[in-house]
Amino acid sequence: MRSVSVPQEWVAQARAGDRQAFTLLVEAYQVPVYNLCRRMLGNPGEAEDAAQETFWRAFQALERYDPQRPFATWLLSIAAHYCIDYLRRQRLVALSLEAMPDYHDVPDPAPGPESSAEAHERERRVASMLQSLDPLDRAAIVMRYWYDLSYEEMSEALSLSVSAVKSRLHRARRQLAGVWPESQASGLARGGTHDAAPAV
Amino acid sequence: MMPHQPFEEWLLAVHDLSAAEAAKLESHLRECSSCRALATGWAEAERRLEAAPLLAPTEGFAERWQATLVAREIAQRRWQAWLVFGLSLAGALALAVLLGWQVLSSLLSPAHAAVGLLQVMVWVAAAVAAAQEVGLVLVRSLAALVPPGLWIALVVGAAALISLWLITMSRYAIQGVRQ
Ligand SMILES: [Zn+2]
Numbered sequence: 001m002r003s004v005s006v007p008q009e010w011v012a013q014a015r016a017g018d019r020q021a022f023t024l025l026v027e028a029y030q031v032p033v034y035n036l037c038r039r040m041l042g043n044p045g046e047a048e049d050a051a052q053e054t055f056w057r058a059f060q061a062l063e064r065y066d067p068q069r070p071f072a073t074w075l076l077s078i079a080a081h082y083c084i085d086y087l088r089r090q091r092l093v094a095l096s097l098e099a100m101p102d103y104h105d106v107p108d109p110a111p112g113p114e115s116s117a118e119a120h121e122r123e124r125r126v127a128s129m130l131q132s133l134d135p136l137d138r139a140a141i142v143m144r145y146w147y148d149l150s151y152e153e154m155s156e157a158l159s160l161s162v163s164a165v166k167s168r169l170h171r172a173r174r175q176l177a178g179v180w181p182e183s184q185a186s187g188l189a190r191g192g193t194h195d196a197a198p199a200v
Numbered sequence: 201m202m203p204h205q206p207f208e209e210w211l212l213a214v215h216d217l218s219a220a221e222a223a224k225l226e227s228h229l230r231e232c233s234s235c236r237a238l239a240t241g242w243a244e245a246e247r248r249l250e251a252a253p254l255l256a257p258t259e260g261f262a263e264r265w266q267a268t269l270v271a272r273e274i275a276q277r278r279w280q281a282w283l284v285f286g287l288s289l290a291g292a293l294a295l296a297v298l299l300g301w302q303v304l305s306s307l308l309s310p311a312h313a314a315v316g317l318l319q320v321m322v323w324v325a326a327a328v329a330a331a332q333e334v335g336l337v338l339v340r341s342l343a344a345l346v347p348p349g350l351w352i353a354l355v356v357g358a359a360a361l362i363s364l365w366l367i368t369m370s371r372y373a374i375q376g377v378r379q
Binding site: 019023026027030031032034035038039044047048051052055056059122123125126129141145146170173174176177178 | 208209211212238239241242245246248249250251252254255256257258261262264265266268269272
């Protein structure tokens with residue numbers, strides 16, 4: 001299950017200034033918002049801060065929220081913009097220090113519910129794939145694969161035209177298709193997994 | 201070199217292929233190792249993306265949110281208070297500097313300052329007189345046009361607005377002190 005639906009009254013009550021209602025929204029949407037930040041930033045600590053910041057920004061901007069739009073998409077849009085800006089700022093800092101971060105050295109992902117070495121390795125690979133992408137391309141891929149957003153919803157959430165969303169997705173797919181044989185090779189070099197690439 | 205378009209495009213397609221397109225793609229893949237590698241790479245990458253779960257934050261996210269909210273609101277109010285204080289202080293300093301400079305210059309050359317002051321007073325008096333003249337002409341012509349009942353209503357309305365403003369300001373002032 002990748003989407004969350006909450007009673008519409010919660011949103012209305014939160015907009016009317018009910019903090020308890022907003023906390024219910026935080027509880028309902030914490031996983032999708034956190035997951036987006038986590039997939040974008042790759043690091044649990046930064047993802048927690050980004051998710052908290054997303055809810056704070058949403059809380060402050062509730063008056064500007066258009067109830068005609070899905071609340072989840074609005075939250076994801078705030079989170080994505082925050083993460084993209086954060087990554088760009090980080091890159092600027094790194095450039096000014098003349099030390100680019102190593103995008104393949106992804107910080108240790110927290111083990112999921114199935115805390116096996118295999119799941120851990122799968123997570124590490126997905127994180128490494130995502131880290132190889134430009135922040136905006138990464139946001140498009142995350143919104144497509146974890147939230148099943150339509151091109152129109154993505155274009156609204158990322159402030160891009162529909163054709164720009166499509167071309168970014170295309171570019172990202174091309175890049176991910178190229179990354180895969182590399183990460184497979186590095187996986188095999190370290191002992192590897194038993195996954196076999198499917199025949200086409 | 202074999203042309204890889206539109207096959208590359210189709211492999212990474214954001215739309216579904218027609219039966220004819222799919223057949224053409226399949227025959228191209230049999231001949232072209234580069235497109236085959238792209239197809240394999242993307243199929244694997246997509247499989248991994250689709251299998252990846254939603255990651256959840258550590259327990260207690262909503263409780264941490266409530267703590268964050270309280271802390272941020274306190275910080276925001278404190279920042280606003282400092283902003284108001286800083287602006288008032290800057291205004292007061294500017295006034296003090298201006299006043300000090302005036303006093304200092306009048307102490308240094310009392311005659312010159314007295315002449316300057318006199319000039320300013322004459323100018324202000326002339327401006328006030330001119331404004332009065334214009335105002336009187338306006339009021340007289342308006343009075344001729346507007347019935348007396350409307351005048352009374354306007355005055356009462358203005359008084360009501362001013363008292364409403366005073367009440368609001370005093371309420372804000374009291375609330376500000378409480379916070
Ligand atoms: Zn080809």
